[in-house]
Amino acid sequence: MNKKGFTLIELLAVITILALLAGIAIPNVMTSMNNTRKNSFLLDSKRMIAKAEYLLAINKADREKVKSQGVTYNFMELNVDGEFDKDSDGGDFQNGFVHIAYFNNEYQYCICIVGSKRKIMGQDNTTDVCNIPNTITSLDNLKQYCAMSSELNVSIISDNSGN
Numbered sequence: 359m360n361k362k363g364f365t366l367i368e369l370l371a372v373i374t375i376l377a378l379l380a381g382i383a384i385p386n387v388m389t390s391m392n393n394t395r396k397n398s399f400l401l402d403s404k405r406m407i408a409k410a411e412y413l414l415a416i417n418k419a420d421r422e423k424v425k426s427q428g429v430t431y432n433f434m435e436l437n438v439d440g441e442f443d444k445d446s447d448g449g450d451f452q453n454g455f456v457h458i459a460y461f462n463n464e465y466q467y468c469i470c471i472v473g474s475k476r477k478i479m480g481q482d483n484t485t486d487v488c489n490i491p492n493t494i495t496s497l498d499n500l501k502q503y504c505a506m507s508s509e510l511n512v513s514i515i516s517d518n519s520g521n
Contacts, residue, residue: 398446410456449474468504
């Protein structure tokens with residue numbers, strides 16, 4: 359008797375193989391998605407630094423002020439055109455700033471930014487508030503409050519996304 363179709367054993371074998379493949383693929387896809395979101399968050403922070411550079415370039419008073427005490431552009435000034443309305447996790451940026459200082463005959467750019475699930479901050483990243491002091495006297499002092507643009511990479515992102 360020649361019946362057409364699959365036996366129960368064959369179907370179970372195929373289902374088992376598919377389950378194993380899914381068990382391997384799903385975590386890799388989730389990790390890849392999380393890394394993509396981290397990279398997007400990092401790219402947003404670099405774009406904010408570029409926006410601060412632009413604001414400094416078009417404002418003569420700020421260019422004079424940066425050499426004596428530094429210039430800080432808060433998140434609202436950076437987002438005036440609405441280009442940073444949502445972070446990479448789909449939430450809102452909570453707060454942040456880009457501070458530009460002049461040390462060692464060059465401009466130093468640093469950022470502190472808090473998103474809905476991730477943040478880039480200085481050495482003291484125990485809070486979700488980006489506060490910068492009124493006076494910054496050295497690069498080491500600056501690093502306490504924000505992450506330097508030359509050091510921005512995925513590993514400095516504090517990640518509370520749970521992924």
